[in-house]
Amino acid sequence: MEVLKIATAGSVDDGKSTLIGRILYDTHSLTDDKLEAIERNSRQKGFDYLDFSLATDGLVAEREQGITIDVAHIYFSTQNRSYIIADTPGHVEYTRNMVTGASTSQVAIILIDARKGVIEQTKRHFYINNLLQVKDIIVAVNKMDLVAFDEEKFNKVKEEIQTLIDGSSYKGQNSTCIPVSALHGDNVVKKSNKMPWYTGKTLVEHLEHIQAQDVYEEAATRFPVQTVIRPKTDNFHDFRGYAGKLYGGRLTIGDKVTVLPSGTQSTVKEIFFYEETFESAEKGSSFVLTLTDDVNVSRGDMIVKTNEQPTVGKELEATICWMDKKPLTTATKYGLQHGVHNVLAKVITVETHEEANFSETITNQHALQLNEIGNIRLKLNKPIFYDSYHQNKHNGGFILIDLQTNTTAGVGFIK
């Protein structure tokens, strides 16, 4: 079954959790017991309507404050396909969660309060979705019930959105505006009879028409080696297989390949998956391959087609989104994880990206605070084998790991 991955973004009180709850309810994805729990808790809070956000705000602190703190993953399906929604918090201070959600998603739903129109947060959401090159954007203009389902109000928001799109650097995006009322269900799954002037698709109808394609799978063939399989059993005494997941393209027996970083050339000999062998393997599949030559391959190495090689280098330039409370400064060392390959990185220069931060309070031009976005130059202790992010999402992204706390401190997009 096809899976479409979606990330949601919106400001506090734009009704994001309510929208997701509404989608679940109207696609009959909420089972009776879950629905009863929502009814019970809504009543207890004294609401005279069903508070769908109770379906998704899974943490006590979230329900207390009535806000979403952390990314939640929500699943629903239609006749057509399965959907995974990464429900990301809308607060400014939680930008890191938004980047997290968007990094695996193909579609973004950005919520706007019809009364407020485009605000700073909306610009930030657009910026992040541009940076991560999210293909499809749906702008859900919510709370239409509170502006009397007024077409003028909707058109005004649509114009503001168009201005944002015109100014964006990433041009490969498809965006659509849909007027909805998540609370009452207008144009979410069912067509609204209160907005006859809107003739487009409902939100879920629109999702159903988007072609599902994994975000990592559109580029050149890359096979990062996760682990070496050496069974040492009687049947497989000298077996030496390389286990990994294939990103982009297809590998076939007989393909001429190069092992990085050594540069050794060889040929694909066999493709194993469990008890079967295959002639070729498609992008996205996990398998074990063997090579015709006895070459030295270990975890973190990458097998690529000889005629499709990435850049091999020890210096990087990237855009970076900072996710840690401890600021990013020059001359600091971090662990750099690029796929399944770990090296050490030293920060040569950092510069904040003024247009990306939408704030007048940048205190230090040469350091990045939590949730700030900037440019970075890095020197590595060992080479990595990379593509630019705009050419290859999987092979163009990396994370920086704080060497003291081990936390994932930042995410980079290679230029």
Place this chain on the structure above:
Amino acid sequence: MSTNVLQANILESEAIYILREVVAQFEKPVLLFSGGKDSITLVRLAQKAFFPAKIPFPLLHIDTGHNFPETIEFRDQLVKKLGLQLIVRKVQDTIDAGKVTEETGKYASRNILQTETLLDAIEEFGFDACIGGARRDEEKARAKERIFSVRDDFGQWDEKNQRPEVFDMLNGKIDHGQNVRVFPISNWTELDVWSYIEKEQIDIPSIYFAHTRETFLRDGLIWSANDEVVYREDDEKTEERVIRFRTVGDMSCTAAVLSNAYDIASVVQEIRRSTISERGARIDDKRSEAAMEKRKQQGYF
């Protein structure tokens, strides 16, 4: 030599990728095996991830003593068939050692007690990664869970301070004494698991299929009548019913559903039509709105 092309099954491929990362990034991983369909699915995924080599980690079963006998029987057969290493640690031993106190009364369960036994086992063997079959669709606190979820020295989950997981990169770096809970089938739904079991023809314990059993009713749910383990009031009369179980937890906290699904295809059909969630029959989740989150903070899987 076959001439076919290996196509990606997104969820299967992701789970295998995660299992391989565990083996590559940690020194002493273990698979938490309950005998339920999710951990059985994990065993198959682990076979696939490392074939032609054997599964490179042991299974750990926290035996509450309230298990269905069919589950234990199944567990032992599976381990034997695949030549796996099985470690069993018993909640009864933790109780006997005076570390925890058994609950009493109508809703008594050992569900919470097993956390202590699990944490002791992790310390005893020095496990640094515990692979579990939890899924995000099961429960809303689990929906907030990472794939690599770091636990401190006390086994606790700090839900407000989780590492971001970007792309499919898994950062398993931890300090000595910490451990990581790993959830390879995070993104699977209940139906995904059942469809996979059907497609792969994976054996599962017989209690997942319709059978006749002595049962009684409480709070609108059907309970297995087993007076040694499940507390029953005098006025809770038993009756033979044709039922099956949707999840395999303890007898004392897992209710049955009326069913005539005798084979896997009918089970899948039944799940598709069901209007009750899987954990709807788990009394351990019904203790409060935050029951799962609280247990997770304390070190539950």
